[in-house]
Amino acid sequence: MSATHVVLPRPLPGSRRMPEQSPQPGTRWVWAAAVLLFAAYGAVSLRLHQRMLTTGYDLGIFEQAVRSYAHGHLPVAELKGPGFPLLGDHFSPVLATLAPLYRIWPTPVTLLLAQAALLAVAVVPIAAFAQRVVGRRGALVVAFGYGGSWGIAQAVGFDFHEVAFAVPLLAFGLVALAEGRWRAAALWALPLLTVKEDLGLTVGAIGCVMAWRGERRTGAALAVAGLVGSALEVLVVIPSFNPGGHFTYWDKMSASGTGTGGPQGLADTLYHWTLGVITPDTKATMLVMLLAPTAFAALRSSLMWVCVPTLAWRLLSDNPDYWGTGFHYSAVLMPMVFVAFVDALRSWEERPRRHALVVAGAVGALLLPQFPLGQLLQADTWRTSPRVAQAHRILERIPDGATVAASNRLAPQLTDRAQVTVFGFPGSRPSPQWIVVDTATPMGWPISPDQERQLIDQARSDGYVTVVDRDGYLLLRHG
Known part of the structure; x- marks a missing residue:
């Protein structure tokens, strides 16, 4: 009697056959x-x-x-x-x-x-x-x-x-x-x-x-x-x-701006x-x-x-x-x-x-x-500074639906209930109803701390009045 041969399927080109393994435990x-x-x-x-x-x-x-x-x-x-x-x-x-x-x-x-x-x-x-x-x-x-x-x-x-x-x-x-x-x-x-x-x-x-x-x-x-x-x-x-x-x-x-033409452009x-x-x-x-x-x-x-x-x-x-x-x-x-x-x-x-x-x-x-x-x-991850609690109390003074220019780190605290832009960002909505800025720890973006101070002075000269100035947080309202 001739031996019976079992023909295994050939693997697809470029694929690898999985090695024989014992049954795996659950996943x-x-x-x-x-x-x-x-x-x-x-x-x-x-x-x-x-x-x-x-x-x-x-x-x-x-x-x-x-x-x-x-x-x-x-x-x-x-x-x-x-x-x-x-x-x-x-x-x-x-x-x-x-x-x-x-x-x-x-x-x-x-x-x-x-x-x-x-x-x-x-x-x-x-x-x-x-x-x-x-x-x-x-x-x-x-x-x-x-x-x-x-x-x-x-x-x-x-x-x-x-x-x-x-x-x-x-x-x-x-x-x-x-x-x-x-x-x-x-x-x-x-x-x-x-x-x-x-x-x-x-x-x-x-x-x-x-x-x-x-x-x-x-x-x-x-x-x-x-x-x-x-x-x-x-x-x-x-x-x-x-x-x-x-x-x-x-x-x-x-790549869209490299090269000045000629050999130098090709080299670049x-x-x-x-x-x-x-x-x-x-x-x-x-x-x-x-x-x-x-x-x-x-x-x-x-x-x-x-x-x-x-x-x-x-x-x-x-x-x-x-x-x-x-x-x-x-x-x-x-x-x-x-x-x-x-x-x-x-x-x-x-x-x-x-x-x-x-x-x-x-x-x-x-x-x-x-x-x-x-x-x-890290222990600091689980601590909330008193200054953050102060910031929340200040932000609560801004009414829902208001237009606000806020520091970059304050902005996402307001976007669920107000129309928010980043203070100093080019092309932002002019003359928002409220301005709220962290003057103590500025990010330096989108404007430098010096530019931020200049814009605050300009806002005051344009009729904004100070509502709160506490713990490095400044809240201004358009007069």
Whole structure:
């Protein structure tokens, strides 16, 4: 009798077959991890707001937008200018999904807690994927690595931003892509077009990786959808809402202004697109910080190509704020890097895989205290100064619905009930009914302390009278 042969299916081109493993334990713990992360993220965000360390730029702007949606209007951000249509700044209609929650609880806290939930839930697909690949202990390292990553921590520590919606979409979508679930990957990726105009390029990159891994038809369609979507948003939709009829952020890309013609112009352009991507040192440092929490193993996965659009617009920009590890700009990179990390580990032998996880865990633990999540262990985080209580009493004297020019850190304390602009910001509503300024600890933005004093003197000469001048807070009312 001839032997019976069992023919196993061939793996798709570009894919890796999962190694044979014993049945994995349940993954209910990943939801517990998400709840713990939500509590941590929410605690940091709320304490920053309660201590008046959030800002009009950007929490106040997004609250004004969500407030508009909640009342059935297209988003308007008074902080950007009188009646400024926010869809003329960035294309983020996904913010409308917060309108029902805001209608129930009209406060900036709604936005901060929604952001905490969005960032936290992304750990669920990442940790579950890691458990399927490296087991429970390895998955705990990955969950800790993502949950405590500096990019997520920086987003938590700086107000609210629309990119919080992109983080779980990328986490679920990239895990589906890594596992060859093409339809699910595409369906998770397409909503990124509603989050921000640059993320269409990320959708395109996901489509390209999908095609590389074997699903050419769906991948090509997704790539086209992403590129066309971004093009329409930047060239048609945003300019149609923008008061100036253009996309404001073209001038942030130094490529649009490099080169003076001739050999020098060519040299400038070549430098900009080569060495200019990693100089000055801030850029190189950010790239190292991006990869170090995965022991650089993420580079072994083709999923890292999904990072390229976000890194490109940041590193090619003339704006130094985009180059480093500050603010919220790296939040979308965190799910990309950690899913790529797990994907790379699938092809590794047990010993190097274990070493990579140990290094990744150690790096994550060393970085954690240096970023906003470390504030959870600092006593000052849980103290509220008497001066903050004084500020709240002063702000209560401003009636609901009033027009107000406020210091940047005071603005988000008022945007839920007043029409607020930042004091001294160019193009703000002229002659507001109230002016409230923190003269003791000025931010130095958008004007210097000297300019602030000059504007206060000018306001008094224009008929504003002092209502309160106490503990460094000045409240003026138009006479």
